Amino acid sequence: MEELHAPGKAAVDAAGLVLSRLSGHTAAGTDAAAFVDAATGGSLTFSALRRGALSLASGLRLGLGLRRGDAVLVMSRNSLLLPQILLGVLAAGGVVVVAADPDNAEVAAATAAAATGAVMVVADPEAAAKVAGAGVPLLLTSRSPDPRALSAEELIDGGDPTAFLQQQPAPAPTDLAFLAYSSTASRTVAMTHADLAGAVAAACLPPPDDGRRVCLSSLPMCSVHGLPLVALGLPAAGVTTVLVAPPSDARAAREAVAAHGATDVVAAPEAAAALAGAMPLDGNLSSLRRVVVAPTAFTSEVRMEFRRRLPWVDLTELSGTEIMEAPDHAAAELGGGLMLTQTEAAGGIVQQNNSQSAEQMSATNEAASPVPPLKKIQKIISGHIFSRSTTSKILRKHPVTGNTQAVSKL
Numbered sequence: 001m002e003e004l005h006a007p008g009k010a011a012v013d014a015a016g017l018v019l020s021r022l023s024g025h026t027a028a029g030t031d032a033a034a035f036v037d038a039a040t041g042g043s044l045t046f047s048a049l050r051r052g053a054l055s056l057a058s059g060l061r062l063g064l065g066l067r068r069g070d071a072v073l074v075m076s077r078n079s080l081l082l083p084q085i086l087l088g089v090l091a092a093g094g095v096v097v098v099a100a101d102p103d104n105a106e107v108a109a110a111t112a113a114a115a116t117g118a119v120m121v122v123a124d125p126e127a128a129a130k131v132a133g134a135g136v137p138l139l140l141t142s143r144s145p146d147p148r149a150l151s152a153e154e155l156i157d158g159g160d161p162t163a164f165l166q167q168q169p170a171p172a173p174t175d176l177a178f179l180a181y182s183s184t185a186s187r188t189v190a191m192t193h194a195d196l197a198g199a200v201a202a203a204c205l206p207p208p209d210d211g212r213r214v215c216l217s218s219l220p221m222c223s224v225h226g227l228p229l230v231a232l233g234l235p236a237a238g239v240t241t242v243l244v245a246p247p248s249d250a251r252a253a254r255e256a257v258a259a260h261g262a263t264d265v266v267a268a269p270e271a272a273a274a275l276a277g278a279m280p281l282d283g284n285l286s287s288l289r290r291v292v293v294a295p296t297a298f299t300s301e302v303r304m305e306f307r308r309r310l311p312w313v314d315l316t317e318l319s320g321t322e323i324m325e326a327p328d329h330a331a332a333e334l335g336g337g338l339m340l341t342q343t344e345a346a347g348g349i350v351q352q353n354n355s356q357s358a359e360q361m362s363a364t365n366e367a368a369s370p371v372p373p374l375k376k377i378q379k380i381i382s383g384h385i386f387s388r389s390t391t392s393k394i395l396r397k398h399p400v401t402g403n404t405q406a407v408s409k410l
Helices: 014-026 046-063 082-091 105-116 125-134 152-158 193-203 226-236 250-260 269-274 300-309 330-334 358-368 374-382 388-395
Strands: 033-037 043-045 071-075 095-099 120-123 138-140 176-181 189-192 214-217 240-243 264-267 290-293 314-317 338-342 349-353
Touching: 014 046, 014 082, 014 193, 014 226, 033 046, 043 046, 046 082, 046 152, 071 082, 071 105, 071 125, 082 095, 082 152, 082 226, 095 105, 105 120, 105 125, 105 176, 120 125, 125 138, 138 152, 176 193, 189 193, 193 226, 214 226, 214 250, 226 240, 226 264, 250 269, 264 269, 269 290, 269 300, 300 314
Parallel strands: 033 240, 071 095, 071 120, 095 176, 120 138, 214 240, 214 264, 264 290, 290 314
Antiparallel strands: 033 043, 176 189, 338 349
16 A cells, blocks of 8 residues: 655755646646636636745735744635645745644634644635634635635735745755644644655656546545645646545546546545446546545455456555654644734734743844844835735734734734
8 A cells, every 4th residue: 555655855845846846837838727626617727826826925924924834724625726825835934734623623723723833724714703713813715705804815816926936945854844733633644845745746756658637636635635645746747636526426426537537536435436336337437547545545345346347447545644643742843833913002013922922022023033024014015016905904903802912913
């Protein structure tokens, strides 16, 4: 059974590897779709994915003051925005944190944010109310009717992707890149940039037939296997990934493969097993070459039936959390992260360390902090790095509510 990560360490950070691969896919002058939303018919090209990730990284670092090593909790369903968000956080040097207990979003957000010292939560507008109790700034994934709310989509559309390329150095290979936090499981899964780059490189291996690949995926990107494989690995490999809902039955699974001419499928065991369901073979699976099953493997009976009915399909099963077990101090190292805050009196952005007072940080922020202070942000904005509407949201004052020391500038 194959492991999710390739052995050894990669020489570059994960985001740098993916971004360089995306550049290669568009260098020939053709710009195919990296992701397609089967429900809406919308698509995201490879160049748009790269541009969106860099624009968001610019907004996070230069506009919102995200520091290298800061944890960002991402709670979102699969969408065309999500791979841009995940890659953008990594490119900005942040640590992507996902909650491995999705059944209760409110509890999962609060516990994961507290345990990892997350400086912000990125969540769907529909989930905003559920994650509001996490106690950290909230950045929506997509635009909201509320003019006061800031979203990743606005940072993506309003940012300058070239501005970030001239800023901070890339994360080190040994820097933590990804945490799948679980309050119930015995292990928290962690990956450094080198581990994540290794997983991406493994997904980039060319297929034996060296042909055009189209992958159907219902695996959540905010998961242990979904982030390295679906959000990063497949687009880095030049694969067009069609985001689909888990099929309701065997016929729906087969028809989806035929409708999109899929060569690959990445899905949970139940959805993948539906492809080999007990029904007459009708030619709908003739394009299929590879199936990846995660987060658990098939049972021996299902595996035997799958190989009997689909002998031409290459089956890969990923299971458990063999990627890397987080050391006991991994979450503790993130616990001292900085919270992005805004004070009404100063009218500017203050970095408040969990172990220091706001006054101490305010006194030293201008001289010592690598995070751009307010004057620098205003200078950046005057250089048209952000659109006017996005700028106004970043700099807008909010009355202090609940917390007398600081409130989120989001």
